[in-house]
Structures are given as structure tokens and as C-alpha cells.
Amino acid sequence: MDREYYYKTIGGDGSLDYEIYLNTHQLLQCQKPYDQLAVPDELQFQIVHQVEELWMKLMAFTLLDIDDYMRASNANRVMTLFRRVNQILTMMMMQLDLLETMSPKEYQEIRLQLGNGSGQESPGFRTLLKMAPELWEGYEAGFLKDGRTLEQVYNTDYSHDDAYMVAECLAEFDELFQKFRYHHLQLIARSIGLGSKSLKGRPVEMLERGVKKQFFPQVWEIRGKMTDDWGASYGVIRDSITPKAH
Ligand code: HEM
Structure with missing residues (x-):
């Protein structure tokens, strides 16, 4: 051709x-002109990163609207927009897999082109890291009014209402973000190995801390608290339900 x-x-x-x-x-x-690519896979490497930056731009823009709608207690809008954000995160995760079609050797050739650049300099990612925890204030303002607690929403007054549905959107967003970070770690394992150092000289294991980072610890803690409270009826270890042989 x-x-x-x-x-x-x-x-x-x-x-x-x-x-x-x-x-x-x-x-x-x-993208780099074709005749300047270190190896053909470099085009894929640039495009995947650029596409992910675009998705993060859309996510951040949408989260600003979500925050406004939460403060206005408009659960329907919040749920529709969170569906969009959470779908983008799922796609971003799948798109990382494209880079697993690149051989470790070809990536080493691309890596020589990157200066000391790091994904931690991603404007989209940095914005999301800053923005996400602030969403909790929007949730409290719109759905935990007049002293209502998450304990009531999830347990004592549970009615699967707006406050519950929106809290579950936040939980899903938080979970998907952690999954994205875990997927990214697996990509690193496939390409440069987890024992190596980043282009800034930091150990890659540092990223494992990020994988455990929760934006909204409240929506996770309530589940543990419920298990403890409900479990109090049987103590620490529960009796078996298997009928005893006589
Ligand atoms: C072969 C492909 C990739 C490799 C080997 C790789 C490697 C790395 C390494 C070593 C770091 C740690 C940087 C540091 O210590 O400063 C990092 C961070 C990061 N990378 Fe990648 N990366 C790849 C692809 C991608 C892609 C496609 C994205 C798209 C968004 C991305 C986004 C990020 C982000 C956001 C961080 C910061 C993560 C955090 O702080 O938890 N990376 N990457």
C-alpha cells in the first residue's frame, strides 16, 4: 500500500x-510525525495517553455539575451524570489494556523519549485527585440535612431513598477509581516490572499506596460498622446452623 x-x-x-x-x-x-516515531508502537502510546486526558477532562467537567446538583438535592441529575462518569472510568480502564499489546523491549525504546515525565504530572489526574474528596461536602449539604446520618441512610432508617442512591454513586466512583489505579499497576508489571524505579527515580511500589486510597471513607466505614452492630447479636464467632447430630 x-x-x-x-x-x-x-x-x-x-x-x-x-x-x-x-x-x-x-x-x-x-501526535509525533510518523517519521519521528521511535518505534511504531509509540503512536499507540501517545494516543492512549491523549485519549485518557480527554476522558479525564470530561469527567472533571461533569463532576463540577454533579457537585452543583448534589447541593441542590437533585438526585435524578446526579445519578445520570454519575452513570456517565463511572462509564468513562470503566472505559479508561479497558483502554489501558491496549498498551499490553506492546512488548517490554519496544516500550523501553519509547521510554527513552520521555525525559523524566511522569503520569503524576497528568493535569486531568491531578485535578480529579483534588476534586473528588470535595464532593463529599456537596453530598452532605444536599442529602444529609438536619443532622441526618449515614447510619440512618444505610441502616436504622433505610428506605433505599435518594440519599442512599447518591451515596452508592459515590461508592461506585470511588471503587472504579481504585480499580483504575490497580489496572495501571498491572500495566506497569507487564511493561517495566514492579521492582523498577520511575523516570523520577521513585520506586514503582509507591503507586500501591494510591491503589488503597479511598476518596469517601465514610461510605466504606458504614458497611464495617453495620457488620459489627449486626454481628453483636452473635458475638465474634457465630454458632453453626448445621443441625447437631444426636
Ligand atoms: C506502559 C505504559 C505505562 C507505564 C510503564 C507507566 C508507568 C508509570 C510509572 C512508573 C508511574 C509512577 C511515576 C512516578 O513515580 O512519578 C506512573 C504514574 C502514573 N501514570 Fe502511568 N504508565 C503507563 C501508562 C499510563 C497511561 C496510559 C496513563 C493514562 C492516564 C497513565 C497515567 C498515570 C498516572 C495518572 C500516574 C500517577 C498515578 C498515581 O499517582 O497513583 N499511565 N505511570
Whole structure:
């Protein structure tokens, strides 16, 4: 096939309405020129990162709306928008897997191109890390009014109401974020190995701490508390329900 010809058609010339509206001309030039790629897999490496940055931009933008709707106690809006955010996180996780089609050797060649860059410098990720814990204040303002507690929402006054549904959206977001971080760690295990050091000289194991980070510990603690409270009826170890042989 005529490589030069197809390189040109993939980029388009930016003159059609579709291209103008979506700014495809600029978008498709955000990657290294083909003749400067260290190895062909470098194009995939750049595109996956760029796409993930776009998803994080959309997520952060949507979380700002979610915060406003939580403060206005508008559970329907919050649930629809959290469905979007949580779907994006699921996709981001799947998209990381694309990079597992890259061999460790080819990645080493790409890695030489990265200076001392680090995913921790990702503007989208840094924004999300900052923004997420603040969502809890929005939840409290909109759904834990007049001294209502999470204990009442989940246990003593449980009615599967708006306060419960929105808390579960927060739990799902938190869980998916941790899963994304775990998936990313597995990608590192596949490419550079977990025992190595990052391009900033930090041990990769440091990322394991992030995998355990919870944005909303409250929605996790309530479950443990319920287990302790309900378990109090039988003590620490429960009697067997198997009928005793006489
Ligand atoms: C072969 C592919 C990849 C490798 C080997 C890799 C490796 C690493 C390493 C070693 C770190 C730690 C950096 C430090 O100590 O400063 C890191 C952090 C990070 N990377 Fe990647 N990464 C890869 C792909 C990706 C992709 C596709 C994304 C897309 C979003 C990404 C996002 C991040 C983020 C957000 C962090 C910070 C994580 C945290 O603080 O928990 N990485 N990556």
C-alpha cells in the first residue's frame, strides 16, 4: 500500500464542515510525525495517553455539575451524570489494556523519549485527585440535612431513598477509581516490572499506596460498622446452623 498517500488521507485537509467543527486537523497533528516515531508502537502510546486526558477532562467537567446538583438535592441529575462518569472510568480502564499489546523491549525504546515525565504530572489526574474528596461536602449539604446520618441512610432508617442512591454513586466512583489505579499497576508489571524505579527515580511500589486510597471513607466505614452492630447479636464467632447430630 502507498504509505505516504494514506498518511495524508488519515489527516484530512481540515476543509469539510465535519473537520472544521471537530477541529480534526489540529487534533490529528497532536501526535509525533510518523517519521519521528521511535518505534511504531509509540503512536499507540501517545494516543492512549491523549485519549485518557480527554476522558479525564470530561469527567472533571461533569463532576463540577454533579457537585452543583448534589447541593441542590437533585438526585435524578446526579445519578445520570454519575452513570456517565463511572462509564468513562470503566472505559479508561479497558483502554489501558491496549498498551499490553506492546512488548517490554519496544516500550523501553519509547521510554527513552520521555525525559523524566511522569503520569503524576497528568493535569486531568491531578485535578480529579483534588476534586473528588470535595464532593463529599456537596453530598452532605444536599442529602444529609438536619443532622441526618449515614447510619440512618444505610441502616436504622433505610428506605433505599435518594440519599442512599447518591451515596452508592459515590461508592461506585470511588471503587472504579481504585480499580483504575490497580489496572495501571498491572500495566506497569507487564511493561517495566514492579521492582523498577520511575523516570523520577521513585520506586514503582509507591503507586500501591494510591491503589488503597479511598476518596469517601465514610461510605466504606458504614458497611464495617453495620457488620459489627449486626454481628453483636452473635458475638465474634457465630454458632453453626448445621443441625447437631444426636
Ligand atoms: C506502559 C505504559 C505505562 C507505564 C510503564 C507507566 C508507568 C508509570 C510509572 C512508573 C508511574 C509512577 C511515576 C512516578 O513515580 O512519578 C506512573 C504514574 C502514573 N501514570 Fe502511568 N504508565 C503507563 C501508562 C499510563 C497511561 C496510559 C496513563 C493514562 C492516564 C497513565 C497515567 C498515570 C498516572 C495518572 C500516574 C500517577 C498515578 C498515581 O499517582 O497513583 N499511565 N505511570
